[in-house]
Amino acid sequence: MNLEQITTFLQVYQIGSFQETANQMYLPQPTISHRITQLEKELGKSLLIRGKGRVRLTEEGKAFLPYARHILGSLQEGRNAVASVEQGSAGKLTIGCNNSFASCVMPEVLDTFMAEYPKVALKVQCYASPTLVRFLKQREIQLAITRYTSNDRGIVYRSVYSEPTDLIVSPAHPFAKRKKVDIEEILRETFITYQKDTQYRDLLDTTLNQIQLNYITKIETNNLGLIKHFIKQNAGVHLSGSLYMRNELAKKELVQVKIERNPFSPSQVFIAHLKDETHSLDQLFTRHFESQINSHLNKEQPILNGMSM
Known part of the structure; x- marks a missing residue:
């Protein structure tokens, strides 16, 4: 038959x-x-x-x-x-990202995506980048949004956003009135950073060790909300791009200052997927995400041109 x-x-x-x-x-x-x-x-x-x-x-x-x-x-x-599904009007999509990205960036990106494609079911899981890689390989998520890459040949990383690392300070800090501050002058300040054994901290330490410079840590945490709080309290300085800080920068609760003789490579946002395993819905979300993060977010914060460390 x-x-x-x-x-x-x-x-x-x-x-x-x-x-x-x-x-x-x-x-x-x-x-x-x-x-x-x-x-x-x-x-x-x-x-x-x-x-x-x-x-x-x-x-x-x-x-x-x-x-x-x-x-x-x-x-x-x-x-x-x-x-x-091919048109993006139906289907199920499982995405992974870290908690900071989920709270600061994803709400607006997902709001516009769901408004345009209301029949797509979304599942968002929040973990650190190494866990996202593991979940991709186990096929528990379809796409991972991450600031860092791995050496796994089975995973493809597409760069969708990039920005320099700048100095973030309280409006009450003396540096807030300056357009640029030299890296050695910055390193004489006390730092508010992510804790050790994070990829942010590894990158910070590696970069400064290469040029034989040190810094003083006053507060370390794995929570972005606490980092912002202590910067506002003028408890120290922080190195970051503007993406995670854009709302506070727009409200003038924080100030972004350029780093003179900046030793840090531009940081990027990647969308990762298993090699040869992207589907129409994955590609649709990737295009939407890239468009939103490079246009809509830039309109809200003109100084923004990339991603933080």
């Missing part, structure tokens, strides 16, 4: 004639007869009463009719579902 046979059976029943069905399907009449015969042979029963006048259903044909209609209806629904 195949779809051609079922389609032909329904056409013959609806039209009432083998010859007219052949004409409308642009097929020879023997082809139509052969398909019906093969279908009846597989079912072991006659489905159509041939003779003079209109072709009619046998009792077995009447019993088979709703199932034939259901089969073709389900096929069309399947085609529509595939088309919907």
